[in-house]
Amino acid sequence: MVFNKLVLAFQMSKKYGNLVRAWRMLMDPEGKMYVCKNQLLKVCTKIDFKADRKALWRVLSAENPTATTIDMLDPAGAEMLANFQLWFKSRYGDHTGFLKAADPKGTRQVHHAHFKKFLKENGMDMTNREYSRLFNFLDLQGKG
Secondary structure, three states: OHHHHHHHHHHHHHHOOOHHHHHHHHHOOOOOOOEOOHHHHHHHOOOOOOOOOHHHHHHHHHOOOOOOOOHHHOOHHHHHHHHHHHHHHHHHHHHHHHHHHHOOOOOOOOHHHHHHHHHHHHHOOOOOOHHHHHHHHHHOOOOO
């Protein structure tokens, strides 16, 4: 059954670059932070997932029989997103406040180097690899 989860993770990462981006764009575009079985099955059809879908659902819904969350698919990615969310909410209130601070000119684009510099200067302490990973999670178009 874990094999099915790995196959799904591979297929989603291959198509979207990383699991968090795939989750946000494919599985949970509305940002509810959970998906039900029907949504998962639609995604499986969309990406031509050939493995056992029922077994996949059993693995991903082990903690909640009616829904699954990103942490069931990518625990480390989910933790990184949660920590980032706690950090920016404590400093900026919400994502709008964060974006205004990170992009004061309102260009609606924050490039990787600026993102890293902004986080560092504002107390988000991470390794270079973690900054890059977080940026890639948030960069839905994958344009850097």
